[in-house]
Amino acid sequence: MSELRISDLHVDVLTETGPKEILKGVNLTVGSGEAHAIMGPNGSGKSTLAYSIAGHPKYKITSGSVTLDGVELTHLKVDERARAGLFLAMQYPIEVPGVSVANFLRTAKTALSGEAPKVRTWVKEVNAALERIGLDGTFAARSLNEGFSGGEKKRNEIAQLELLNPKFAILDETDSGLDIDALRIVSEGVNRYMEQGDRGLLLITHYTRILNYIKPDFVHVFVDGHIVAEGGPELADRLEVDGYDRFVKAAKVDA
Amino acid sequence: MTVTTAVPNVAEAVEATVASHLHPAASFDLADHPVPNGREEVWRFTPLRRLRGLFDGAPSDARLGWHANAVDGVTRREVTTAEAIALGVPAPVDRTSALAVANAGGAVLFEVAAGRELTEPLVIELHGDDADKLVYGQVVFKVGANAQATIVLRHTGSARYLSSVSLLVEEGAHLNFVGLQDWADDAVQVGHVGLKIGRDARVRTVTASLGGDLVRLTETTEYDGPGGELEQFGLYFVNAGQHIEHRLFVDHNEPHTRSRVDYRGALQGKGAHSVWIGDVLIRKVAEGINTYESNKNLVLTDGCRADSVPNLEIETGEIEGAGHSSTTGRFDDEQLFYLRSRGIPEDEARRLVVHGFFADIIRRIGVPEVEQRLLVAVEKELEIIVGLSSGSRTDPLEVQ
Incomplete structure (x- = not known):
């Protein structure tokens, strides 16, 4: 049983005019085997939550804690957090010219497991993972994300999720910009990952659409830098009908 | 910093312009190339004292060590300076390249017969054994009509070397040219690589400058008919104290010609200095051309300097496209x-x-x-x- 625990997390974003507080005390615990959806309007700080947990240098954790099985992640470097078992599927995956997908995956797998994967089985595994997600064999030899369409980048993120198989995965708006077929294929990849039974998922999304394919155990509504409502999958159904307005107005009254 | 220039339609605006340095007075006559004082546009980035007297033009009959493989379809012979000029080699654009031609005592000419497709690369190794030795050298490659060739020219060791290399690519020929500056740390090379691209010919060059105390290469391209295509790639590593300078000039003097330039460098260590100049001139006759130049520099440590200057002079707006970009920065x-x-x-x-x-x-x-x-x-x-x-x-x- 693993656990990703976020406690009273406060985060500033570093802007040209100085630091600006984005996260204002986030509390959330994800156990292995659980899928949590974080839903909120644009600008509520959902992505900041994802990137600050992963350790992006643009964000400064001012107080609070994030632990993975008791290990304080906020004290670790970006790559050490990944090696502790964390994975972030990014909303805008970065292009790295000249670094092939195959080389990147092998390097990452080696770093994560501490030894180079067996060439023979690994190549097959990579090709199979790419194929399952609808990326043909040529993608292994292509530069990482370079010239990929938006949808291909997202597929590549989920192929990585399956190949690197972390303890906990944060998916930052993986559904945005996907057409209906891509959304289904990407969701199937996430479901395969969760079907292992001992993995945890934090699914960050603006829309309820992806929840038709990936069933969350818990739904959290995120407004103005913190969680304002929590519930089961039925909460997402209410959001589909009512939208975020009710929560945004309530947050304003509280402020 | 990123500079990107879209396609401006500035044909009229430019016609009244003052003379720019993009119209170099190419000439074989030394008298046309006075000794620079360092303030000239084309010399201002180069540390002249580190040229160690290369402007003087002192006579020397020293040679670099030569090795060339024998390739079917390639002939090699010595020609006089006058014969080389008569072949139509691009004229020198500065004093150093004029000295290289004037003092080399003739050229080595490699000819690829018309219509021949070489089955293996022609590889020429030039080696210097003394950092103080002054050497002038002229090499001419002539790739006959519709021939296909890959040529590698590699420099190693050390010398004070003034060089002139000409690539004459005739109608419909394909040339893949690789120039390696793999010098020892104390070498100085100032050279001119002059390309002449015939009608519908295609040329790809890769220039890699790794070693040397000072390397300054001026790479010029002119077209000898419409439809020629040029791709130029470059890479350079500049370590502490090194000066590596690439000056490119593409003269779109024929219609429907194309050029693509992509040079990349990495700098590390105190006093590492790179210079990249990307000059493109689109003459009034050069309708329907397409050009794009790019230079990227990766600055890995403090104390480095990367100068990167793309210049585009457009005399006709009736073109397909023209642009350039330059980026210099640390790790992304x-x-x-x-x-x-x-x-x-x-x-x-x-x-x-x-x-x-x-x-x-x-x-x-x-x-x-x-x-x-x-x-x-x-x-x-x-x-x-x-x-x-x-x-x-x-x-x-x-x-x-």
């Missing part, structure tokens, strides 16, 4: 974050990024042996970077 934080977020340690992530930056160029060379050698050279340079970065890790975010 987002690239490093992405790689590290997959568990790859920072040193390894930096190594991957730099490796990728150059591999992107190297894979276009098309000569496996040369590609392999350059990848090894990249790895060698990377050892230095990895060594440096282990002392400059960023601190993890602290909880206060």
Whole structure:
């Protein structure tokens, strides 16, 4: 049983005019085997939550804690957090010219497991993972994300999720910009990952659409830098009908 | 800094312009190339005292050591200076290249017979054995009509070398040319590589400058008929104290010609200085042409300087496209974050990024042996970077 625990997390974003507080005390615990959806309007700080947990240098954790099985992640470097078992599927995956997908995956797998994967089985595994997600064999030899369409980048993120198989995965708006077929294929990849039974998922999304394919155990509504409502999958159904307005107005009254 | 120029329709606006340095007075006559004082536009980036007297024009009959493989379809012979000029080699554009032609005592001419497709690369090794030895050298390559050839010209060792290389590519020919400046640390080379591209001919050049105290290459291209295509790739590593300068000039003097330029460099160590000049002139006759130039510099440590100056002079707006871009910066934080977020340690992530930056160029060379050698050279340079970065890790975010 693993656990990703976020406690009273406060985060500033570093802007040209100085630091600006984005996260204002986030509390959330994800156990292995659980899928949590974080839903909120644009600008509520959902992505900041994802990137600050992963350790992006643009964000400064001012107080609070994030632990993975008791290990304080906020004290670790970006790559050490990944090696502790964390994975972030990014909303805008970065292009790295000249670094092939195959080389990147092998390097990452080696770093994560501490030894180079067996060439023979690994190549097959990579090709199979790419194929399952609808990326043909040529993608292994292509530069990482370079010239990929938006949808291909997202597929590549989920192929990585399956190949690197972390303890906990944060998916930052993986559904945005996907057409209906891509959304289904990407969701199937996430479901395969969760079907292992001992993995945890934090699914960050603006829309309820992806929840038709990936069933969350818990739904959290995120407004103005913190969680304002929590519930089961039925909460997402209410959001589909009512939208975020009710929560945004309530947050304003509280402020 | 990123500069991107779209296609302006400025035909009329430019016609009244003052004379620019993009109209060099090319000439074989030394008298047309006075000794520079360092303030001239084309010399202002070059540390003249480190040329160690190369402007003087002192006579020398010293030669670099030569080795060329024998390739079917290629002939080699010595020609006089006058014969070389009569072949139509591009005229020298500055004093150093004029001296190289005037004092070399003739040229070595390699000819690829018309219509021949070479089955293996022509590889020429030039080696200097003395950093103080003054050497003038002129080499002419003539690729006959519809021939196909890959030529590698590699410099090693040390010398004070003034060079003139001409690539005459005739109608419909395909040339893949690789120039390697793999000098020892104390070498000085100032050279001119002059390209003449015939009608519908296609030329790809890869210029790699790795060693030397000072290397200054002026690479000029002119077209000898419409429809010619040029691709120029370059890569350079500049270490502490090195000066590496690439000056490109593409003269679109014929219609429907194309040029693509992509030069990339990495700098590390105190006093490392790179210069990249990308001049493009689109003459009034050059309708329907397309050009794009790009220079990217990766500055790996403090104390380096990368000068990067793209210039575009357009005398006709009736073109397909013209643009350029120049970027100089440190590691891309987002690239490093992405790689590290997959568990790859920072040193390894930096190594991957730099490796990728150059591999992107190297894979276009098309000569496996040369590609392999350059990848090894990249790895060698990377050892230095990895060594440096282990002392400059960023601190993890602290909880206060």
